[in-house]
Amino acid sequence: MGKYIKKCKIYKNTCIKNYNNGTMNMVKDMQYKITTYSEDETMELAQNIESEKFPNMVICLEGDLGSGKTVFAKAFALALGITDNITSPTYNIIKEYDNAEMKLFHMDVYRLNDIKQDLGIPEYFNKKGVCIIEWADLIEDILPKNRLDIKIRILGEETRQFIIIPHGSKYEDLCERVL
Numbered sequence: 001m002g003k004y005i006k007k008c009k010i011y012k013n014t015c016i017k018n019y020n021n022g023t024m025n026m027v028k029d030m031q032y033k034i035t036t037y038s039e040d041e042t043m044e045l046a047q048n049i050e051s052e053k054f055p056n057m058v059i060c061l062e063g064d065l066g067s068g069k070t071v072f073a074k075a076f077a078l079a080l081g082i083t084d085n086i087t088s089p090t091y092n093i094i095k096e097y098d099n100a101e102m103k104l105f106h107m108d109v110y111r112l113n114d115i116k117q118d119l120g121i122p123e124y125f126n127k128k129g130v131c132i133i134e135w136a137d138l139i140e141d142i143l144p145k146n147r148l149d150i151k152i153r154i155l156g157e158e159t160r161q162f163i164i165i166p167h168g169s170k171y172e173d174l175c176e177r178v179l
């Protein structure tokens with residue numbers, strides 16, 4: 001598979017690890033802050049994360065309109081080897097791509113409330129593909145416990161801050177490897 005640059009070098013990368021040493025067990029709370037200064041840098045970040053993909057991976061994107069959620073999803077899809085034209089699933093909610101290394105379920109749940117039927121979203125978390133969910137914060141109650149949360153803040157016309165929070169050891173390991 002044609003792969004892009006695997007290591008982030010260009011990002012300002014701050015890793016904050018907070019250890020709350022409770023009486024019974026240790027709670028590890030890890031988050032990464034990465035700033036990108038162009039669409040290309042955001043694409044590179046997505047490609048780096050793609051290089052550590054695994055079946056049933058769930059990536060939850062949060063961020064205002066135009067923050068870069070679809071840019072991230074498209075770059076991930078491209079790195080996965082998806083050759084179809086990847087379009088935003090705003091109106092269909094879920095788009096499925098099945099012609100690459102691994103299936104990709106690209107969701108945009110912004111308009112989910114307008115749709116009357118139950119789309120069975122939780123089933124997609126176990127279909128051995130990767131799920132990328134735009135506006136995931138709107139369906140927080142049905143998200144799996146183990147997942148990668150990515151919050152995007154618009155800092156300027158071409159500047160975006162990514163706050164990446166891994167939930168579960170698989171996602172923590174992934175972040176340690178590629179961020």
Ligand SMILES: Nc1ncnc2c1ncn2[C@@H]1O[C@H](COP(=O)(O)OP(=O)(O)OP(=O)(O)O)[C@@H](O)[C@H]1O
Binds near residue numbers: 038063069072
């Ligand atoms: N650093 C950057 N990272 C990502 N996108 C950027 C960056 N700088 C500028 N952009 C631009 O911001 C826009 C992001 O659009 P995108 O469709 O990805 O947003 P979105 O978060 O999916 O919005 P929506 O909620 O409407 O789906 C694009 O036009 C892109 O070119």
Ligand SMILES: [Mg+2]
Binds near residue numbers: 069070071088108134
């Ligand atoms: Mg979008």
